[in-house]
Amino acid sequence: MLNHYPLWKYIMLLCILFLGFLYAIPNLYGEDPAIQVTGMRGRIVNDALLEQIQNALRKDKVQSKSIIWQSGEVLARFTNTELQLKAREVIKQVVGKNYIVALNLVPATPRWLACLSAQPMKLGLDLRGGVHFLIEVDTDMLMDKMQEQNFEKLHTYFNQQNTRDIHINKSSQHRINIHFRDENRCNIAYQALAAYSPDMFIRKSANNLLMVDISTDKIRKIRADAVQQNIHILRNRVTQLGLADTLVKRQGDNFIIVELPGIQDTARAKEILSATAMLEFRLVRFPSSTYDSISDDYEAKETPEGHAVMLYKKAILSGNHINNSSVSIDEYNQPQVNIALDSMGGDTMAAFTKDNIGRVMATLLIEYRDSGKKDAHGKSLLEKHEEIINVAYIQSPFSNHFRVSGIHNSKEARQLALLLRSGALTSPIRITEERIIGPTMAVQNIKKGLDACAYGLIACIVFMVVRYKLFGLVATCALLANLVLIVSIMSILPGVTLTMPGIAGIVLTLVVAVDANILINERIKEELHNGRFAQHAISMGYQGAFSSILDANITTLIKVIILYTVGSGSIQGFAITTAIGIATSMLTSMMGTRAIINLIYGRKRIDRLSI
Known part of the structure; x- marks a missing residue:
C-alpha cells in the first residue's frame, strides 16, 4: 500500500527521538x-579530611550547593564564583x-540524568573559556x-x-674526545669502535684524536620519545585538575600544545604541567640521622609524611632503564607495582641486590619546576625538587x-606505576606561550553562535512554511529533530568537542x-x-529525490x-559536526518527514x- 509505514518503523523513530531529547536535555542546565x-x-582524600573541609566551610559561613566524596576525591559546588573563591582559601x-x-x-546535570550517563556537550576554549599553553x-x-x-x-670497553x-674527556655539544699515544692504536680503536655501538658516530681527527658524537638517528629517536612521553604524562597530570575534556597534542619537533577548557586556576595548572618527573x-x-647529611656519600630526603631518610647519593639505577610497569595485588591482598627493566638495568639491579639482601631501597621522585626566574636569554629557570615516594x-x-x-x-600504586612507566625518560619542559580566554569572551562566542543558529532556523522555517505550506511545516519539524539529534550525539560521543x-x-x-x-517537495x-494522483505523487517524489540526496550527501561526506x-x-571539529549532521539529516529528511506525511x-x- 502506498504511503504507509508499518508500526515498528514508527516505534523505532519515536525511540530515536526520545533518546535524542533525553541526551540533549543536559545542555540546558549549564555549569x-x-x-x-x-x-x-x-594520596586519597579520606572521610576525616572531608569532615574537616565541611566544618571549615560551615565555620566561615561559606554555603555550598553540595559536597560529595567519590573515588578518593572531593567535589564542592557553589552558586556563584564569589563563594567559590572564598571556599578555595578556606580549603x-x-x-x-x-x-x-x-x-x-562542572556540569549542573541533575542526578537522574547523570545516572543515565547523560552529560552536556564538551565545549572548546572559544566557547567555554580556559587557557592555552605552548610547551617546549x-x-x-x-x-x-x-x-x-x-x-x-x-671506559668499560677500553x-x-x-x-x-x-685519555677520555667530555667536550661541548655532547661530544666525547679520546686521545691516543700513537696513530696505530688510534686506527685500531677507530675500526673496533665503528661496530661497537650504533648509537655512536665516530670521526677521526688529527693528533691521534677520535671524536665520539651521538648518532643522528639516536638523537632523533630520543627527541621523539621525550615529546611522546611528555604528552602521555601531561594527559595524566591534567586529570588531577579534574579536567577530562582537555587537548594535549604535539606541535612540530619539540613543542606540545595543551588546552584546558573551563580551567580558572591557571597558576596551579602551570605548576602541575611544568613539573618534570624522573625517578632514581x-x-x-x-x-638514619639528619646530622649525617653533611657527608659527601649520603644526604637526607623527605617522605610524603615529612620524615627524613638518609639516602646514598649514588643511584643504584635510574628510571631510564624501565621498560614497563603494572599494578597487581599481592598475597596479602595489598596493591603492588610490577617493574620490568631492560637488559642493562636488569644486570645492574641483579648484581646490586644480590649483595644487599636485607637492606632498604628507596624510590626517589625528582621534579624540575619553574622557579619564576629567567636566564639571560629569557628562558625560565627550573628548580630541582626531590621526594621519596616508596621505601x-x-x-x-x-x-x-x-x-x-x-x-x-x-x-597510589597506579600513580607510581604511571610514573615508572612513562616518567623515566622525561625531559624538562618550559611554558613558552600562554593565552587565556576569559569566560566573558566565551559567553559572547556562545551567544553569537546560538544567534547564528536561531536566525538561520527562523529564516528556513519562514521560507519553508510560506513556500510549501503543510509540507514545509513537516520539514520544519524534521529540521528541529535533526538539531536535537546532532546535539545528543555530540553529547554522547567521547572526545568530541x-x-x-x-x-x-x-x-x-x-x-x-x-x-x-x-x-523532495519539488519532485512531488x-x-x-x-x-x-496525490498518493502516487508523494511516493514517486520521495523515491525520485532519494538518489539525488544520497549523492549530494556522499560528496559532502568525502570532503568532510x-x-x-x-x-x-578546529578544522577537525568542523568536520566531525558536519559528518554527524549528514547522518542525522538523512534520517530526518527521508524517514522522519515521510513518517509524518504518511500519518497525515x-x-x-x-x-x-498542501504543498
Missing part, C-alpha cells in the same frame, strides 16, 4: 562553579600542600645523560680491552622483573537538511504537474573526511496536497 580536591602522587588552609585545590566548572620540551638533559652513558661505555695510554632507586643508610626491603635478588610493595592504596567552527558545521548541516526537503510538485584527515584542531495522508483518498 556550576566548583572546587575539586585531589591528592598529589596517589587550602585545611588540606595543606599535599593536596591539589583546583577551581573548575628541553632535550638537552637527555643528551647529557646519553653522553654520560657513552662515556661509561667507552678497560676490557686492557688499552693503556689513552637509591640505597637507604641506617642508622621497601630487598628480600631477594632482583632481575629484569621485580615488585615494589608497601604501598598504601591502589590509587564543540567549537565555533563546529557551530558552523551544525548550521551547514541544517542547510543540507533543508535542501533535501526542498528536493513535479509529479502532480505531470498528472499523477578529507578535512578531518588533513586538517587539525496515508490510506486516504485525497485530491489535493
Whole structure:
C-alpha cells in the first residue's frame, strides 16, 4: 500500500527521538562553579579530611550547593564564583600542600540524568573559556645523560680491552674526545669502535684524536620519545585538575600544545604541567640521622609524611632503564607495582641486590619546576625538587622483573606505576606561550553562535512554511529533530568537542537538511504537474529525490573526511559536526518527514496536497 509505514518503523523513530531529547536535555542546565580536591602522587582524600573541609566551610559561613566524596576525591559546588573563591582559601588552609585545590566548572546535570550517563556537550576554549599553553620540551638533559652513558661505555670497553695510554674527556655539544699515544692504536680503536655501538658516530681527527658524537638517528629517536612521553604524562597530570575534556597534542619537533577548557586556576595548572618527573632507586643508610647529611656519600630526603631518610647519593639505577610497569595485588591482598627493566638495568639491579639482601631501597621522585626566574636569554629557570615516594626491603635478588610493595592504596600504586612507566625518560619542559580566554569572551562566542543558529532556523522555517505550506511545516519539524539529534550525539560521543567552527558545521548541516526537503517537495510538485494522483505523487517524489540526496550527501561526506584527515584542531571539529549532521539529516529528511506525511495522508483518498 502506498504511503504507509508499518508500526515498528514508527516505534523505532519515536525511540530515536526520545533518546535524542533525553541526551540533549543536559545542555540546558549549564555549569556550576566548583572546587575539586585531589591528592598529589596517589594520596586519597579520606572521610576525616572531608569532615574537616565541611566544618571549615560551615565555620566561615561559606554555603555550598553540595559536597560529595567519590573515588578518593572531593567535589564542592557553589552558586556563584564569589563563594567559590572564598571556599578555595578556606580549603587550602585545611588540606595543606599535599593536596591539589583546583577551581573548575562542572556540569549542573541533575542526578537522574547523570545516572543515565547523560552529560552536556564538551565545549572548546572559544566557547567555554580556559587557557592555552605552548610547551617546549628541553632535550638537552637527555643528551647529557646519553653522553654520560657513552662515556661509561667507552671506559668499560677500553678497560676490557686492557688499552693503556689513552685519555677520555667530555667536550661541548655532547661530544666525547679520546686521545691516543700513537696513530696505530688510534686506527685500531677507530675500526673496533665503528661496530661497537650504533648509537655512536665516530670521526677521526688529527693528533691521534677520535671524536665520539651521538648518532643522528639516536638523537632523533630520543627527541621523539621525550615529546611522546611528555604528552602521555601531561594527559595524566591534567586529570588531577579534574579536567577530562582537555587537548594535549604535539606541535612540530619539540613543542606540545595543551588546552584546558573551563580551567580558572591557571597558576596551579602551570605548576602541575611544568613539573618534570624522573625517578632514581637509591640505597637507604641506617642508622638514619639528619646530622649525617653533611657527608659527601649520603644526604637526607623527605617522605610524603615529612620524615627524613638518609639516602646514598649514588643511584643504584635510574628510571631510564624501565621498560614497563603494572599494578597487581599481592598475597596479602595489598596493591603492588610490577617493574620490568631492560637488559642493562636488569644486570645492574641483579648484581646490586644480590649483595644487599636485607637492606632498604628507596624510590626517589625528582621534579624540575619553574622557579619564576629567567636566564639571560629569557628562558625560565627550573628548580630541582626531590621526594621519596616508596621505601621497601630487598628480600631477594632482583632481575629484569621485580615488585615494589608497601604501598598504601591502589590509587597510589597506579600513580607510581604511571610514573615508572612513562616518567623515566622525561625531559624538562618550559611554558613558552600562554593565552587565556576569559569566560566573558566565551559567553559572547556562545551567544553569537546560538544567534547564528536561531536566525538561520527562523529564516528556513519562514521560507519553508510560506513556500510549501503543510509540507514545509513537516520539514520544519524534521529540521528541529535533526538539531536535537546532532546535539545528543555530540553529547554522547567521547572526545568530541564543540567549537565555533563546529557551530558552523551544525548550521551547514541544517542547510543540507533543508535542501533535501526542498528536493523532495519539488519532485512531488513535479509529479502532480505531470498528472499523477496525490498518493502516487508523494511516493514517486520521495523515491525520485532519494538518489539525488544520497549523492549530494556522499560528496559532502568525502570532503568532510578529507578535512578531518588533513586538517587539525578546529578544522577537525568542523568536520566531525558536519559528518554527524549528514547522518542525522538523512534520517530526518527521508524517514522522519515521510513518517509524518504518511500519518497525515496515508490510506486516504485525497485530491489535493498542501504543498
